[in-house]
Amino acid sequence: MPLLGLLPRRAWASLLTQLLRPPCASCTGAVRCQSQVAEAVLTSQLKAHQEKPNFIIKTPKGTRDLSPQHMVVREKILDLVISCFKRHGAKGMDTPAFELKETLTEKYGEDSGLMYDLKDQGGELLSLRYDLTVPFARYLAMNKVKKMKRYHVGKVWRRESPTIVQGRYREFCQCDFDIAGQFDPMIPDAECLKIMCEILSGLQLGDFLIKVNDRRIVDGMFAVCGVPESKFRAICSSIDKLDKMAWKDVRHEMVVKKGLAPEVADRIGDYVQCHGGVSLVEQMFQDPRLSQNKQALEGLGDLKLLFEYLTLFGIADKISFDLSLARGLDYYTGVIYEAVLLQTPTQAGEEPLNVGSVAAGGRYDGLVGMFDPKGHKVPCVGLSIGVERIFYIVEQRMKTKGEKVRTTETQVFVATPQKNFLQERLKLIAELWDSGIKAEMLYKNNPKLLTQLHYCESTGIPLVVIIGEQELKEGVIKIRSVASREEVAIKRENFVAEIQKRLSES
């Protein structure tokens, strides 16, 4: 009697009433009829659910299920991203979905969404991870790893209000690549940008641009413009909104909400309009104010070197030095970057896509040291591919084009035109599976041939093997191409080899 122990108390009365019915005809008297009991239990459970009027079947707010259609698109994109990470020598890694709450606090800055905390069920205070970078830094410090190139693909959770139309959810996937270790300047940083280019080109999302800046230049700019040091991070997070908000709105936020003097805001306004190639770096070296700031000069020096390497990598034309780039997260200490798509792939009738950045990252030399009891630093630089946005773009594009994806990979279907051929079908399909061939059949004793062929057409299975009375008598199997409807008879003992041959040719 399944689930009896779990019944809510109020369901018991109804269950007992039904159990008190006289036993049915097939009961032995001594032993109570099990069907009847089982039925009574199910009815009671149903009652129990109906007695909870507030119970709605849904996924939690801001989350969703990923259907087979979603999964196919994801798998393709993640495969491409992960191959690129592996091409650059990265190792895989994973960390738990949750961390000690203390590990995650004071790492993300003012504009970060809320963390999901776990309930205190006795024991440690825990939170779901908010990104993959802080767990990576914790891992390096905890294991005293001084050097590592790793990638990490995993879910993260942020309690933001979900704007579902833009493909933003409270649960989402991140794909990170990071290089930890003390190396000669800008070589790993340049590789990170190379990786972003390879992935964005490989995904064929259209033209893109990677904006580059340096936190030391941002801070230097703030300093020479007269921003009080206590307001650096707050103003930084305002500047970070420039890709979504007009300058005048950002200026308003800085002056009215964050109490910045208007003339200071205007000085910043002059800088953040600047963007260009390596020549802008040279120009900023000559800037009367910025050139007086030691930190800014360090940042500019590094950017100059970075552009040299990017030229050798053949990707300098994809990179723009952009003084409006600030990045929201607090932990960056050096070069920062963010990739944006230049032409959103809109077509007639399609909503224009506003997807924001599709990849971003930067240098964070202080984060690992925050976890080390002695403050030992491990410089890091890395990037995160905005795969959720990319999934969304690709799905939208497929929808527009009316493209359909197969959600299974089945190569062969085992069919019969006659009744009583289940045994033969089971033997044939086992042979196919044992030979590594992807095969399906209908779970029916006597399916109709038309139903079977329709199944192949609707799910995109290319080949059918058919066994019936005639084939059995002649010791053959018919192989049918679903596309051409051509059929050939092959000796029973050769049919697997013949199918393998056809599959390798296609």
Add this chain to the structure above:
Amino acid sequence: MPLLGLLPRRAWASLLTQLLRPPCASCTGAVRCQSQVAEAVLTSQLKAHQEKPNFIIKTPKGTRDLSPQHMVVREKILDLVISCFKRHGAKGMDTPAFELKETLTEKYGEDSGLMYDLKDQGGELLSLRYDLTVPFARYLAMNKVKKMKRYHVGKVWRRESPTIVQGRYREFCQCDFDIAGQFDPMIPDAECLKIMCEILSGLQLGDFLIKVNDRRIVDGMFAVCGVPESKFRAICSSIDKLDKMAWKDVRHEMVVKKGLAPEVADRIGDYVQCHGGVSLVEQMFQDPRLSQNKQALEGLGDLKLLFEYLTLFGIADKISFDLSLARGLDYYTGVIYEAVLLQTPTQAGEEPLNVGSVAAGGRYDGLVGMFDPKGHKVPCVGLSIGVERIFYIVEQRMKTKGEKVRTTETQVFVATPQKNFLQERLKLIAELWDSGIKAEMLYKNNPKLLTQLHYCESTGIPLVVIIGEQELKEGVIKIRSVASREEVAIKRENFVAEIQKRLSES
């Protein structure tokens, strides 16, 4: 001044003291020295961490990081498992890490570990998923899906006390395959057992056996032995411990803890010792007591049919009808099964492995109906591969054999014997990456040749391309095999093609 906004208040005093130091020589006076500020901030943060004496860097209790070594083993095993699922026509799917708490309650039974609840931060009450089966049933009911063959690989969380030596953690990976839908009896059930055989054979874990039983036979056995219906699930969960506990201890639990009459326990004891092939099914049909129970007869009828299909699949010798198999979870309603390894791969000096079951599953025809407002049922049957235990076994075996795994897939290393060849190396490695070749180099301006070659040997990179003064002058690149130490010079313009040729040959 990174992170300033986030400083704990008590760190401010120390920060201010340092900021009040006179500006350093490189400061302009008007603009405060940024290095000095940054340094002060970091020192303060360090102080802040030191002021939290209880802060330990660790992963939460019962969880762990997965190192690159773990990941390589996992990737191989998961690839094999997922290919098998795809070979049988399954679609991929994913559900959120957490569900409404109500979705998960009253599904798992008395011996289930605790659920991880999320903190009530305003909004819905949520829990981390406990398995992948209940979310699947919720998905089917929510989307009114009546038929689906899907696989799902994902993390689940259970607040059990971790027994780490047996590879059990509070966070672990599950790999599930399920067939939902109304079909002719036992065809999907037989396929589930076929899949378990294919995976366990494919993983080469040694000989294995799959125990099979049916919940209706278990319940029928309880009924004819005289177990009160109210104790069915409680006694079922005691029986489930028979693979870890001796009969006399299980009997003691049933009699003393669960209040079963000793003679009833002894009657059960007679049954649970029975195991065998299809002949035992026939024997039980003749059993004077069991044959009087309608439910048991239904179960026996289905098992007979199942064995017929298993024989056609060629796997009947791997299957044992075992009356002691009960399965802990409450939602099973029909056939149940569990795979155990027969020979644990122990060698001299290795601890004997007690890994329990490595795969299990069964039929659960009532679960989807529990979510449907009208109680519409969708019959389901499925299996779960105990991948964590399999990971553990494979890792232990590799440790015993002293096997090492490469954690990267890098094929080519770009080296130089001379100084000032960074630019050439960057150009060469970009060409390799752009041709899809997995390549690495050291992030140093002037690395020593020996260091570079050592890196290749220690990480298992098979090929090195070398560029130096002589090669540059002659317009060639040297290709070196790390294993044989042989070197050949190839024209600069042909080196990528030559490497591709060598890689395709190996």
